[in-house]
Amino acid sequence: MTEAEPAATASGLILGFADSARGCIVAWDMSANPDLDAAYQGAALYDGRTLRAYDLVVHGLSNHLAWRCPTRTLRALYAEHVSSRHLDVGVGSGYFLDRCRFPVAEPRLSLLDLNAQALSYAARRVQRYRPLTHVGSVLTAGRLTEAPFDSIALMYLLHCVPGNLTTKAAAFANLGPQLSDSGVLFGATILGSGVEHSLPARALMKLYNARQIFCNAEDRKADLEQALAQNFRDFSVSVRGSVALFVARGYSGRRDA
Numbered sequence: 001m002t003e004a005e006p007a008a009t010a011s012g013l014i015l016g017f018a019d020s021a022r023g024c025i026v027a028w029d030m031s032a033n034p035d036l037d038a039a040y041q042g043a044a045l046y047d048g049r050t051l052r053a054y055d056l057v058v059h060g061l062s063n064h065l066a067w068r069c070p071t072r073t074l075r076a077l078y079a080e081h082v083s084s085r086h087l088d089v090g091v092g093s094g095y096f097l098d099r100c101r102f103p104v105a106e107p108r109l110s111l112l113d114l115n116a117q118a119l120s121y122a123a124r125r126v127q128r129y130r131p132l133t134h135v136g137s138v139l140t141a142g143r144l145t146e147a148p149f150d151s152i153a154l155m156y157l158l159h160c161v162p163g164n165l166t167t168k169a170a171a172f173a174n175l176g177p178q179l180s181d182s183g184v185l186f187g188a189t190i191l192g193s194g195v196e197h198s199l200p201a202r203a204l205m206k207l208y209n210a211r212q213i214f215c216n217a218e219d220r221k222a223d224l225e226q227a228l229a230q231n232f233r234d235f236s237v238s239v240r241g242s243v244a245l246f247v248a249r250g251y252s253g254r255r256d257a
């Protein structure tokens with residue numbers, strides 16, 4: 001299996017991602033847990049090459065040109081809510097972790113990702129905080145030993161997770177009990193439906209959903225609000241371009257998870 005060489009242009013890089021993702025998927029042995037196959041297909045995209053280009057392609061170009069949600073808006077969300085006992089889920093390249101300012105010099109930082117390569121890439125990038133890392137799915141990972149957390153971030157994760165926002169609500173039911181009483185869960189996700197997509201956004205949506213890099217064609221704001229309402233007493237969702245930004249507090253479900 002050969003991987004496609006990413007081209008020098010932005011769109012070439014994006015196609016190169018998809019090709020290298022396929023190469024990576026084949027290399028993974030998923031026989032041990034076939035239920036996670038679909039989730040792995042999205043997560044397996046993130047190998048060393050894609051992770052190195054991720055910041056430029058996603059946070060440098062796509063946010064502005066396709067999704068019409070400036071990266072500074074996402075960074076502001078992160079900066080407002082990140083705490084000194086933080087769990088980052090779906091870490092990717094570790095962009096937000098590296099760029100944010102924690103409220104203390106030595107935060108207690110935990111990382112959770114389905115893809116071990118993304119996890120070690122991000123952990124290396126923020127090794128100054130000596131993060132604890134966990135390989136696992138946001139939909140099924142059990143309670144982490146470091147819980148409770150004062151903040152949990154899900155940045156650009158949910159649009160990669162298979163299913164619709166009704167089934168993706170399992171992420172909130174899984175993570176909610178791991179928040180402290182005053183803790184906050186926040187994040188951003190690209191919506192597929194009910195938003196006005198730019199022309200480049202429509203092209204990327206089509207390509208990424210076909211390649212199972214995204215699974216968000218049916219994701220709409222109202223379903224995100226319902227999923228949050230099922231799990232939290234207080235929440236807000238705002239939309240910027242194609243992106244929903246959400247903040248939730250006060251887990252209202254069972255705490256014995």
Ligand SMILES: C[S@@+](CC[C@H](N)C(=O)[O-])C[C@H]1O[C@@H](n2cnc3c(N)ncnc32)[C@H](O)[C@@H]1O
Pocket residue numbers: 039042043044046089090091092093094095096112113114115118136137138139154155156157160161
């Ligand atoms: C689009 S990247 C987001 C990276 C980063 N949060 C950011 O916004 O720059 C999605 C990340 O989620 C991870 N991921 C995908 N499905 C997952 C799942 N079911 N559970 C945990 N992580 C998952 C991928 O491996 C990847 O690291």
